[in-house]
Amino acid sequence: MDKFRRLFQATDMTEGVPWKQIMLFTLPMLIGNIAQQLYNTVDSIVVGRYVGDNALAAVGSAGPIVNLLLVLFIGISAGAGIMVSQYFGARDREKLALTIGNCIVASGAASVLIMIIGPFVSGPLLRLLRTPEAIFDWCHSYLNIMIFGMAGMVYYNILSGILRGLGDSFSALLYLLVSTVLNIALDILFVTQFEMEVAGVALATVIAQAISAVLCLWKLFRMNDLYVLKREHFKPNKGNMGTILRLGVPSGITQAIFSVAMIAVQSLTNSFGEMFIAANVIVMRVDGFAMMPNFSFGTAMTTYAGQNVGAKRYDRVLRGARQGTAMAVGTSAVITGIILLFGKYLMGIFTTTGELVDLSMNMMCIIALGYLAMGVTQSLSGVMRGAGDTMTPMWISIFTTIIVRIPVAYGIAYLTRSETHPGGRQECVFYSLLCSWLLGALLTAILYRAGHWKKKGLRQAEQD
DSSP, X not given: OHHHHHHTSOOOTTSSXXXXXXXXXXXXXXXXXXXXXXXXXXXXXXXHHHTOHHHHHHHHHHHHXXXXXXXXXXXXXXXXXXXXXXXXXXXXXXXXXXXXXXXXXXXXHHHHHHHHHHHHHHHHHHHHTTOOHHHHHHHHHHHHHHXXXXXXXXXXXXXXXXXXXXXXXHHHHHHHXXXXXXXXXXXXXXXXXXXXXXXXXXXXXHHHHHHHHHHHHHHHTTOTTTOOOOGGGGSOOHHHHHHHHHHHHHHHHHHHHHHHHHHHHHHHHHTXXXXXXXXXXXXXXXXXXXXXXXXXXXXXXXXXXXXXXXXXXXHHHHHHHHHHHHHHHHHHHHHHHHXXXXXXXXXXXXXXXXXXXXXXHHHHHHHTTHHHHHHHHHHHXXXXXXXXXXXXXXXXXXXXXXXXXXXXXXXXXXHTOOSSOTTOOXXXXXXXXXXXXXXXXXXXXXXXXXXXXXXXXXXXXXXX
8 A cells, every 4th residue: 555655656766776767757657648648539539430531630620729829838837847856856845835836826827818819819820721611610619619628728737747847647647547538438428429529529628637637736735745835835936937937938939839830731731631631630649649658758857857957966867868768769669660560450440431541551651760769859858858958959849840840841842743733742741740850859969968958957056
């Protein structure tokens, strides 16, 4: 029983064998990330099977806009996670409590802002993206429901990020599994029984995310052995909020860049018609699972590096970086191999249209190598972020996504125009993605070895 309870407590990653600590932290988070990916995947399976391929395309077209609206909160989450991990490593109870309290207040204010602004920009954004009329109404309905339920998604992402910063990845996993089961049940109920179509899967996701957010909040208020939240900790602190934003805004900008790039490429994707839009949705859903090990190891390395930088254990940071990156690349290689071998069966879960399955599989084969490169990028970027250097990963993302991916995508489309492909070859969308991933891994490895991230720790900055 005591061992079971320890799974749901904060983990001190400044002691023990680095690779074991990283793996023990990563495994529940990997399971949790897979469960979170099930939110969108189940949505896609249900609408694809019970409503049709156009409904599947509608859900996918709304995704980049939802992600764009979430970037501010992702930034706050990243900044909070870094601060929490470093203050935890330094055993600073007061600043730990202040950071958590300020994050809770800031998240609420930001959620309200997005819920007010979102409905006014959703329609124009869909028009700007040249969303086909056949799916426009479905897409607009899905998007607006997600916006009105934004608070639950925001709070879950931020509060689970705080829990992971404390080294507690098991609690976040448990709460996510509860909400995932609820989401699947509500998806089936709303679509197959209530015939709510696309709106039903959006409502199911919103309700499930809200439940997981409440559970995370309940957990944080019970961790009195690490900190005690008092009324004064919820009063915005200029210095504390400034540090959260300084660390978090670059991460938010990085996510915004990804979202803007997805929106820019989505416009190109939409020009190829509903069949390719649906194929893109299927590939991105499978891609979400293929990328999970990389994201999980990246987050684990952020927490690991943050705690050890806070404790000034740079020797452990370097050992953990090597071991964590090796595990990330190895895990990604295994999962990529499985997808290449059984990909058609995975694609067939989403649709019974054979042409759509073949098209999706062809696109997946193009980007397969990129998952190994992303293992390097996510792990080493996680180390730099954990140390407090959130700017370097941001600049790499700007370069590879804006300067490389978008021009390459449109450039290939332009150069491959023909009578049979007046808009260019569809493959341009995925070849551009592969190029950006490979270049990103190379740049990240070079700048990690340069070592400027070692000078960014919060404790060191406060002493200076």
